[in-house]
Amino acid sequence: MRFKNVFSIIGPSMVGPSSSHTAGAVRIGLIARQLLGEQPAGVKIALYGSFADTYWGHGTDLALAGGLLGYATDDARVADALEEAQRRGIEITFVKGVGLAPHPNTAKLELTTADGRKAQVVGASIGGGNVVIHEMNGFDIRCSGEYPTIVVLHHDRPGVIASLTGVLGGSGTNIGYMGVDRKGRSAEAMTVMELDTVPSAELLEKLRRIEEVKEVTVIDLNSREADSE
Structure with missing residues (x-):
């Protein structure tokens, strides 16, 4: 960096x-x-x-x-x-x-x-x-937390990455950095995408509806999620 x-x-x-x-x-x-x-x-x-x-x-x-x-x-x-x-x-x-x-x-x-x-x-x-x-979570993945980041757990299948990037591209969301790791061929995989903008709820829902996607998580250090319990 x-x-x-x-x-x-x-x-x-x-x-x-x-x-x-x-x-x-x-x-x-x-x-x-x-x-x-x-x-x-x-x-x-x-x-x-x-x-x-x-x-x-x-x-x-x-x-x-x-x-x-x-x-x-x-x-x-x-x-x-x-x-x-x-x-x-x-x-x-x-x-x-x-x-x-x-x-x-x-x-x-x-x-x-x-x-x-x-x-x-x-x-x-x-x-x-x-x-x-x-x-x-055991995946060899890099991210900085400097930008809003989407973490996607999915099956390692042909076309999944294209589907993920297609959804983001279709929404006008730019990917600044992207990394992928997998447990093995056709096993679980993780894709991390650092974005230029905070993803909308609608965008996240579209990603979750992709067939091979298991989980979508957002990391955003500027969200100020600190609670007051």
Whole structure:
């Protein structure tokens, strides 16, 4: 990823002390929550590299918890996020990651809902509050969260990608980046598309009606979905 301007280096409006260890961590947590689609009941977070060595002093644990609660990077409630998570009955466990990681500031989040649904994200904070997601639900997928993103779980069948892009093209929606991974030939696959605009409810419904599509999820870090429970 190339830094586009000075604000990409300084970082976004945020609760400090560090754009890498706090703002980026909030965004990783928020992406994981949005992928799950609801507030989790339990989260296991494995920290790697610098995250593992300094997370407590830099507030990375608070930042990740804040993202999981739906907070934005500049939400003052991030400072009390772990207490708020406990109040809501969310069990968050931090462990030191084992093995190699794609970046020194990497976290692997495994989320579970009360009824047993799961989501998993591996994300890295690469500086200036910017992040790169390296894995979603076991798929080798990249996205930045910088743009509205559609995550589509589908069967690996001929014509599915053409159907997805056809629906977006027909609605006048431009795709800035697209990535695909699959579990195997004719198995489950995941397609990620970063868009120039926020997808409409009508567009999402058209994607869900494609025969081989199983699930469509939107990740939008500017949606300000933070709640006030």
